[in-house]
Amino acid sequence: MAIPYEQKDTILHVENLTVAYGDKVILQDVNLMEKDTVREGKSQGQVIAVLGRSGRGKSTLFRALTGLEKPTSGKVLIPDYSKPAGNGRQPAKLVQEGDVGFVNQQYTLFRHKTVYQSLWFALRKSNMSKEEKEAEIMHYLKEWGLEKNKDQYPNFLSGGQRQRTAILEQLLSSGYYMVLDEPFSGLDIGNIMSVKKAFELISQRHDLNTIIFSTHDIELAVELADSIYVLGYPKDEGGNTVHAGTIIKHFDLKQLGLAWHEGLTASHLECVQMIKAIMLQA
Ligand SMILES: Nc1ncnc2c1ncn2[C@@H]1O[C@H](COP(=O)(O)OP(=O)(O)OP(=O)(O)O)[C@@H](O)[C@H]1O
Ligand SMILES: [Mg+2]
Known part of the structure; x- marks a missing residue:
């Protein structure tokens, strides 16, 4: 049964985005729009x-979404929360480096900083007092099951602990957005569970919190996401493959009644099969 929800302000708008490295076009005409989803009585x-x-250009798209890669044409717009809302709407701005948290495919931590020191560094721009920062960090370490790792250096952490520290770092230092490039790759089942839990904590913490992630695990995407974009190579009018990535399909799992479920039902698995078939063609 579909869960009721409403769609409010636009929180991400990618408009005719094209990215090239030199004269090689990697992404062409990517368009997408995401809105703030509101569920009654729940931070969603x-x-x-x-x-x-x-x-197909997932990492390239993410670099553009975080302002690290300048588009050849088109734009990435996010709400500008530093400005007052005009008639209920937040003005939009072009995304800039630093606006969006980014955990890249080779998520890197400071080798010479412990978990606690890394998180402390992530809060450097915050106006909180020393005591407030300490309390904030301890709160998260506890909630995310990292309390025992507080004084460890990255080399002594498991893949999942390192991944969660990297995500926490971004959560503490950036606004509502977080882009994670393959956050589940190379993790064992236990660590996958704990990163899934981290996603849940982030998305329930604030209505505007938005996680954008890539993965090669289609089941996991269908289980976790409320919106899925498939990047692929389209066909031109003559039926020939164009070797530049674009969005070839969007699944709105909210609309399909597949969002916010525990585990996978038969309808979820049907969706997985559909995505696999589409990906094989593109
Ligand atoms: N700095 C760069 N200069 C030139 N070409 C690049 C650069 N970075 C990536 N590419 C090319 O852009 C294309 C898309 O790469 P990208 O890393 O975005 O793909 P991806 O979908 O993330 O792949 P994967 O699933 O393997 O991570 C590839 O053909 C890659 O070789
Ligand atoms: Mg990639």
Whole structure:
């Protein structure tokens, strides 16, 4: 049964985005729009998955979404919360480096900083007092099951602990957005569970919190996301493959009644099969 929800302000708008490296076009005419989803009596953030076969441009799209890569044409717009809302709407701005938290595919931590020191560093721009920062960090370490790892350096952490520390770092230092490039790759089942839990904590913490992640695990995407974009190579009018990635399909899992479920039902598995078939063609 579909869960009722409403769609409010636009929180991410990608408009005719094209990205090229030199004269090689990697992404062409990517368009997408995501809105703030509101559920009654519940803080409901957005979880968006980007799927696509290797080389279709997921990481390139993420670099553009975080302002690290300048588009050749088109734009990425996010709400500008530093400005007052005009008639109920937040003005939009072009995304800039630093606006969006980014955990990249080779998520890197400071080798010479412990978990606690890394998180402390992440809060450097915050106006909180020393005591407030300490309390905030301890709160998260406890909630995210990292209390025992507080004084450890990255080399002594498991993949999942390192991943959660990297995510926490971004959560503490950036606004509502977080882009995670393949956050589940290389993790064992236990660590996957704990990163899934981290997603849940983030999306329930604030209505506007938005996680955008990529993965090669289609089941996991269908289980976690409320919106899925498939990047692939489209066909031109003559039926020939164009070797530049674009969004070839969007699944709005809210609309399909598949969002915010525990585990996978038969309808979820049907969706997984559909996505696999689409990806194989593109
Ligand atoms: N800095 C760069 N200069 C030139 N080409 C690049 C650069 N970075 C990536 N590419 C090319 O852009 C294309 C898309 O790469 P990208 O890393 O975005 O794909 P992806 O979908 O994230 O793949 P994967 O699933 O393997 O991570 C590839 O053909 C890659 O070789
Ligand atoms: Mg990639």
